[in-house]
Amino acid sequence: QNREATSGIRTLRSKGARSDTLRGHRVSSQLDEIVKQEQLLFSLRNLVTKEWPNAELHLYGSCANSFGVSNSDIDVCLAINNSELSKLDILLRLADILKSGNLQNVQALPHARVPIVKLMDPVTGISCDICINNLLAVINTKLLKDYAQVDKRLRQLAFIVKHWAKCRQVNETYQGTLSSYAYVLMCIHFLQSRKPAILPCLQGMKVTYKAVVDDIEYSYYDQVEKLHNFGAHNKESIAQLLWAFFHYWAYKHDYTKDVISVRIAGTISKHAKDWTRRIGNDRHLICIEDPFEVTHDLGRVVDKFSIKILREEFERAADILQYDPNPTVTLFEPY
Ligand code: GTP
Ligand code: MG
Incomplete structure (x- = not known):
């Protein structure tokens, strides 16, 4: 009886140890993802501010509102104050800048409901959609994140x-x-x-x-x-x-x-x-x-x-x- 009891404890312990390891793995892969997202955002910021020094890039949607599941694709909003260029011109220029910056599959979709530029970063493997001046989406992303807390x-x-x-x-x-x-x-x-x-x-x-x-x-x-x-x-x-x-x-x-x-x-x-x-x-x-x-x-x-x-x-x-x-x-x- 004693042996059975001890082996039962051992089984429980090893199950516990395994689930700890799994949990540790999950946390570290989530961290990996966040690090990769930050890395991509950093290189995008570098590219964009060379052309438009006052422009800003913000994350929005499920990569930032805390309602996302593991999926490292990101939604980004380019905030730019430029009265000389139309939104369409900015979108097309942005696509050119990104193409020159070693990003792959860069594609401008000016006629989508929310016009965007799509891209894939070969370094991190992350895909990204960038929209222009959709700042309400950035604000509602923060509202959702705040409610979640x-x-x-x-x-x-x-x-x-x-x-x-x-x-x-x-x-x-x-x-x-x-x-x-x-x-x-x-x-x-x-x-x-x-x-x-x-x-x-x-x-x-x-x-x-x-x-x-x-x-x-x-x-x-x-x-x-x-x-x-x-x-x-x-x-x-x-x-x-x-x-x-x-x-x-x-x-x-x-x-x-x-x-x-x-x-x-x-x-x-x-x-x-x-x-x-x-x-x-x-x-x-x-x-x-x-x-x-x-x-x-x-x-x-x-x-x-x-x-x-x-x-x-x-x-x-x-x-x-x-x-x-x-x-x-x-x-x-x-x-
Ligand atoms: P998943 O992609 O399914 O994980 O969810 P998500 O949280 O990214 O949501 P969704 O793709 O529906 O929307 C992304 C973001 O776009 C939202 O967090 C909002 O900020 C914004 N958004 C989506 N639809 C609308 C809309 O109709 N109006 C406005 N103002 N913002 C919207
Ligand atoms: Mg989404």
């Missing part, structure tokens, strides 16, 4: 929701479903609405951060290290929250009347925003207000076919989490 349940929930959306193919804006950015906003709104709230309304608090873009000021409270206990009164587990998230979007949200708004930590009526009918290509069948560009509905890409798919997927997910004996497998079954 308030309560760890936000990142946990958003990772699961993003993974679910990719598996179920409802994370494709060109097919009328929602962007990852929209899903993260849905998660923030949901955690702001719990009772007691798990997230605060950073844009409704004292201003500690300000940025000006095209003469408009954007501001919010960003001293999030002081808010670490904000959600502590709410003891809901991530499992309960995940079920409640899908249940909300399946059965509780009023698609005909409501717009969700992280900016006010609540909902606004579609009527008040004049989002009750189709205008141009914007259909407003599910309404998610951008926290800074308040006239911008992140649900605008959703059409009468894809709204049906989305709502069925929310119902499927809510039902699986309620009734399925093995929900962690079924929930993520590839579509």
